[in-house]
Amino acid sequence: MKRTLVVLLLLSTECLVAQSDSFRIRQLANEILSNSKAYQNLRVLTKDIGGRLAGSPQMYQAEQWGFQALQQAGATTVWKQACMVPHWVRGGADKAMAITPGEKRNLDVVALGNSIGTGEKGLKAPVLLVNSFEDLEMKKDQVNGKIVFYNYPFNNTLIRTFEAYSDASKYRGQGPSRAAKYGAVAVIVRSMSHSTDNHPHTGSTRYDSAYAKIPAVAIGLQDADWLAQQLQTSELKVSMQTLGHFLPDKQGHNIIGELKGSEFPNEIITVGGHLDSWDNCEGAHDDGAGCVQTIEVLRAFKAIGYQPKRTIRFVLFANEENGLRGGNKYAEEANAKGERHVFALESDAGGFTPRGFGFTMSDEQFKKVSAWRSLIAPYGCNEFSLGGGGADIGPLNRTFKTPLAGLQPDSQRYFDYHHARNDTFEAVNKRELELGALNMAALILLVDHYGL
Amino acid sequence: MKRTLVVLLLLSTECLVAQSDSFRIRQLANEILSNSKAYQNLRVLTKDIGGRLAGSPQMYQAEQWGFQALQQAGATTVWKQACMVPHWVRGGADKAMAITPGEKRNLDVVALGNSIGTGEKGLKAPVLLVNSFEDLEMKKDQVNGKIVFYNYPFNNTLIRTFEAYSDASKYRGQGPSRAAKYGAVAVIVRSMSHSTDNHPHTGSTRYDSAYAKIPAVAIGLQDADWLAQQLQTSELKVSMQTLGHFLPDKQGHNIIGELKGSEFPNEIITVGGHLDSWDNCEGAHDDGAGCVQTIEVLRAFKAIGYQPKRTIRFVLFANEENGLRGGNKYAEEANAKGERHVFALESDAGGFTPRGFGFTMSDEQFKKVSAWRSLIAPYGCNEFSLGGGGADIGPLNRTFKTPLAGLQPDSQRYFDYHHARNDTFEAVNKRELELGALNMAALILLVDHYGL
Numbered sequence A, B: 001m002k003r004t005l006v007v008l009l010l011l012s013t014e015c016l017v018a019q020s021d022s023f024r025i026r027q028l029a030n031e032i033l034s035n036s037k038a039y040q041n042l043r044v045l046t047k048d049i050g051g052r053l054a055g056s057p058q059m060y061q062a063e064q065w066g067f068q069a070l071q072q073a074g075a076t077t078v079w080k081q082a083c084m085v086p087h088w089v090r091g092g093a094d095k096a097m098a099i100t101p102g103e104k105r106n107l108d109v110v111a112l113g114n115s116i117g118t119g120e121k122g123l124k125a126p127v128l129l130v131n132s133f134e135d136l137e138m139k140k141d142q143v144n145g146k147i148v149f150y151n152y153p154f155n156n157t158l159i160r161t162f163e164a165y166s167d168a169s170k171y172r173g174q175g176p177s178r179a180a181k182y183g184a185v186a187v188i189v190r191s192m193s194h195s196t197d198n199h200p201h202t203g204s205t206r207y208d209s210a211y212a213k214i215p216a217v218a219i220g221l222q223d224a225d226w227l228a229q230q231l232q233t234s235e236l237k238v239s240m241q242t243l244g245h246f247l248p249d250k251q252g253h254n255i256i257g258e259l260k261g262s263e264f265p266n267e268i269i270t271v272g273g274h275l276d277s278w279d280n281c282e283g284a285h286d287d288g289a290g291c292v293q294t295i296e297v298l299r300a301f302k303a304i305g306y307q308p309k310r311t312i313r314f315v316l317f318a319n320e321e322n323g324l325r326g327g328n329k330y331a332e333e334a335n336a337k338g339e340r341h342v343f344a345l346e347s348d349a350g351g352f353t354p355r356g357f358g359f360t361m362s363d364e365q366f367k368k369v370s371a372w373r374s375l376i377a378p379y380g381c382n383e384f385s386l387g388g389g390g391a392d393i394g395p396l397n398r399t400f401k402t403p404l405a406g407l408q409p410d411s412q413r414y415f416d417y418h419h420a421r422n423d424t425f426e427a428v429n430k431r432e433l434e435l436g437a438l439n440m441a442a443l444i445l446l447v448d449h450y451g452l
Helices: A002-035 A038-049 A057-073 A133-138 A161-168 A175-180 A221-233 A284-303 A325-336 A363-370 A373-379 A394-400 A430-450 B002-035 B038-049 B057-073 B133-138 B161-168 B170-180 B221-233 B284-303 B325-336 B363-370 B373-379 B394-400 B430-450
Strands: A077-089 A095-099 A104-107 A109-111 A123-130 A147-150 A186-190 A216-219 A237-241 A245-259 A264-274 A310-317 A340-346 A354-360 A383-386 A404-409 B077-089 B095-099 B104-107 B109-111 B123-130 B147-150 B186-190 B216-219 B237-241 B245-259 B264-274 B310-317 B340-346 B354-360 B383-386 B404-409
Touching: A002 A284, A002 A373, A002 A430, A038 A057, A038 A284, A038 A430, A057 A077, A057 A245, A057 A284, A057 A310, A077 A325, A104 A221, A123 A133, A123 A186, A123 A221, A133 A175, A147 A175, A147 A221, A175 A186, A186 A221, A216 A221, A245 A284, A245 A325, A264 A284, A264 A325, A264 A430, A284 A310, A284 A430, A310 A325, A310 A430, A325 A394, A340 A394, A340 A430, A354 A363, A354 A430, A363 A383, A363 A430, A373 A430, A394 A404, A404 A430, B002 B284, B002 B373, B002 B430, B038 B057, B038 B284, B038 B430, B057 B077, B057 B245, B057 B284, B057 B310, B077 B325, B104 B221, B123 B133, B123 B186, B123 B221, B133 B170, B147 B170, B147 B221, B161 B170, B170 B186, B170 B216, B186 B221, B186 B237, B216 B221, B245 B284, B245 B325, B264 B284, B264 B325, B264 B430, B284 B310, B284 B430, B310 B325, B310 B430, B325 B394, B340 B394, B340 B430, B354 B363, B354 B430, B363 B383, B363 B430, B373 B430, B394 B404, B404 B430
Parallel strands: A123 A147, A147 A186, A186 A216, A264 A310, A264 A340, A340 A404, A354 A383, B123 B147, B147 B186, B186 B216, B264 B310, B264 B340, B340 B404, B354 B383
Antiparallel strands: A077 A245, A095 A104, A095 A237, A109 A216, A123 A237, A245 A310, A354 A404, B077 B245, B095 B104, B095 B237, B109 B216, B123 B237, B245 B310, B354 B404
């Protein structure tokens, strides 16, 4: 009889716990969907500060803003974690012009991040169209002295757009050096996008030290199509001028806010986004959204009076775009201090309607989080899958095997904006942004409550 | 041994069938995501024709466009099905001005569809703020001679935005007559939206014949907030002028394209959207998207050489917005001709990323379609739920118990645009639109193949 009572009590306690989770998440939903500061914060970050590449004056403004925003949201303590960051500057406007026998036409281009410039004099050379690296190898004897134009298309038939991005972005990363190997003088890369506009999309390139560093630009899709069509029937030259170069590294910072855990203060949960962005846009989706969502999770926890059991760190990472120094520094220092990092979540895939989470963790841990799906799904994230996280929290997993999650918003519009001048405040929808923060808050709440 | 062979053969046939479904849907995906005409069609419908309210000259232009578009997409036959439609006209620009002791301020308003105008002289009266119908009842003694301002908010905390719409839209539908009952001279309704802008959202109102018909406008959210705030501290009057009125009914048409079934030509599957829209916008999401998606399903079937077993009708319905005469006519004529309508699908919830289908059908039928979920989910629609369909296909269900489905795109942005001037071509994303068409095509293919 006693045992039955105990079992009944336990069962009802479990039931109450589940009800209390559901109630807490509903509280978070009401708070975030009624009183969120995420959209206002995003307006300040994007409109008042704007593009904030590592090393730029805007990087420091953004750090200062993030510090204050985390304080205002109610962090117990806020600090700056210093790390040296690369300091690449564009140096001026990127220019390119196609010259055919009958016409001169400006091309909408943007220098790739980390790329070397042509210098003030610019360069002019015939263009060689290649559709892929295989095509480059077949035409390698024609490359010397040319500008290689990689016109590799973004694969529209892949439903998950990040797969198309992953497929195409090797041309941005490896394209310049692979062309330089055969004597190319510069590279034009078709933008990694399926948009209907002509905005060029930048992003990092990586030079292979075995070959000459050559200038490299991305080109808008309409101009890419035009260029490809011209080259079918006639030869043409392109003149281009880019002024990108590196200055000495600067000291940047991860901005960290903390809520101390009441029961397990040494178990650290990290939630974050990256504070830097490319310089040619406002960095609203990438990754202003992730930053203001991170701050919103904190604000909402405080607003509903949630006292975490574990220590939660809200981190605005430095230099994701062209160095990842912030993410690396965070894991290094954690390692040096012997910290215990039990979970990390990143939002770095845009401020769109949340659809799921991707998890990098053991099967057993995944089984545990999967049991929470029904609690979170009503708020948007109904797809829980293995694989995913975020660039900035990746080093935690490599260092500590910390289980990771990445917020997966709807990805269909992301590459319309990614690293392009139209990644502005106006491209983010207030409610979609808030729903992302809400789903993040719900997941963090459950991890904090139950551990992993 | 023979029996084992037969079983093995049957199993492998089933396996081939499942593979062949998956292959066909992949074919549709490749076709639609590479060669869709939906976006181009939408551009013509919204930019060249524009708003196309029942009875307007643009209604006839849209009918002509739809007829040709269905022909070009490859319908075996295309015809117009005549039906009389109401002909409400706005009559001019809607105007409202708030008059306080110290200030005159223009308010951004739009007359409700089907509402009576103030006439050229306009009207001016003090404003009574009510927050709900309950509040109206409590203040009923103060209503006489006033303009009643319903400031009922769109409930942001409901995750499914159509629930908030359903909750709020009774103020647009019933508000004027319920205020007229107590002697109100006009009504201002807070727009049914959670947008961050100030665009007013129109939509139909319905007068109760027991009371006087009074003018009614919707007001943008920023102006609604301002007005509510003013009324907390001081009295104010509003002057308004609207010129809406009905002209005699006109003959409109459902535009119908057909692919004849090869095996069961008498079993009819309907897929459609509605061709009319409000006059104050381009009707891009509502419901240009549904129309061009419908045409795209047809085009894609033809392009991949799909020969349907059942007869498929692609229908652009007339007059959904303020009368539903097209949908009613379609079911009436089907009934008169003794047609057999086995399934109908409508897209009328915007051209956003598809997330699911809502089904109105028997549990057994729902069990059958639910078994197809895994085939469609990789393309976006992973939520299959009971309940849903579309206004235009509703009469089929009421007449024949025809099982229905409604495409359920992501709804978070829908009410930013719904019935407002910003429901334009630019608000629709090409890829999201195409994915909707693809998911519709996949569902139609499976219903055609297996029946229900």
